[in-house]
Amino acid sequence: MNVLVFDTDDKLNEAGANIISGIVQTSPRAVLGLATGGTPIGIYRQLAADFERGMFSFRNAVTFNLDEYVGLPEDHPESYHSYMRHHLFRHIDLPDAQAHLPNGNAADPRAECRRYDELIERHGQIDLQLLGLGHNGHIGFNEPAHALTKGTHVVELAEATRKANARYFLSLDEVPCQAITMGVGTILKAKKILLVVKGADKADIVAKALQGPITTDCPASLLQTHPNLIVLLDRAAAEKLG
Numbered sequence: 681m682n683v684l685v686f687d688t689d690d691k692l693n694e695a696g697a698n699i700i701s702g703i704v705q706t707s708p709r710a711v712l713g714l715a716t717g718g719t720p721i722g723i724y725r726q727l728a729a730d731f732e733r734g735m736f737s738f739r740n741a742v743t744f745n746l747d748e749y750v751g752l753p754e755d756h757p758e759s760y761h762s763y764m765r766h767h768l769f770r771h772i773d774l775p776d777a778q779a780h781l782p783n784g785n786a787a788d789p790r791a792e793c794r795r796y797d798e799l800i801e802r803h804g805q806i807d808l809q810l811l812g813l814g815h816n817g818h819i820g821f822n823e824p825a826h827a828l829t830k831g832t833h834v835v836e837l838a839e840a841t842r843k844a845n846a847r848y849f850l851s852l853d854e855v856p857c858q859a860i861t862m863g864v865g866t867i868l869k870a871k872k873i874l875l876v877v878k879g880a881d882k883a884d885i886v887a888k889a890l891q892g893p894i895t896t897d898c899p900a901s902l903l904q905t906h907p908n909l910i911v912l913l914d915r916a917a918a919e920k921l922g
């Protein structure tokens with residue numbers, strides 16, 4: 681595992697954007713796993729700026745997002761479809777047909793999970809999977825549990841996760857109770873994983889995830905088993921690392 685700690689948000693975002701664009705520069709047909717949430721917004725902003733300067737093209741790349749809420753219309757401002765359009769896709773040249781997210785409105789969510797896994801498999805391995813970290817150690821929406829699921833599945837969101845995400849909605853009641861998420865098996869199959877964590881409120885869980893026991897109670901701790909894990913932290917998030 682390669683842990684890099686940054687003094688400024690700008691430097692961290694630049695490093696994250698460089699890792700992602702580096703993959704697309706060396707392999708224009710790269711398959712990228714993308715994340716949403718507050719953490720990657722600065723990285724996406726930097727990527728959009730670098731794209732504007734002509735540094736790379738996403739024309740032949742393919743993306744798979746980790747997750748989507750169940751039951752939000754795609755054009756709801758807080759759907760992850762809207763998030764990706766707003767923060768990244770509208771700024772770059774990735775063709776719509778090559779940008780994949782689970783369909784949270786599928787009539788048969790389980791069939792949708794199978795479809796998503798098959799689609800990922802058809803594209804071979806994910807070259808780089810970008811991840812944020814939940815306060816409870818979740819990655820994607822793989823919440824702490826006695827057992828974790830390998831492939832894409834429907835998940836009941838933990839109350840803590842709904843509360844953390846309520847900041848984006850008018851009230852907690854509006855936060856969906858379920859999501860479709862890639863499974864931990866799919867995440868761990870990626871060739872390279874880029875975990876990004878910011879803020880003092882994540883310092884405890886960063887230490888648990890990276891240096892604690894490997895346990896399904898902290899899904900991110902499974903990342904310790906990955907042979908090619910890069911972790912970008914700001915100083916505050918790195919505070920409790922030994």
Ligand code: F6R
Binds near residue numbers: 714813815
């Ligand atoms: C997002 C995702 C989640 C977030 C995590 C951290 O697609 O799968 O695991 O990465 O909840 O969210 P933020 O960055 O908002 O703290």
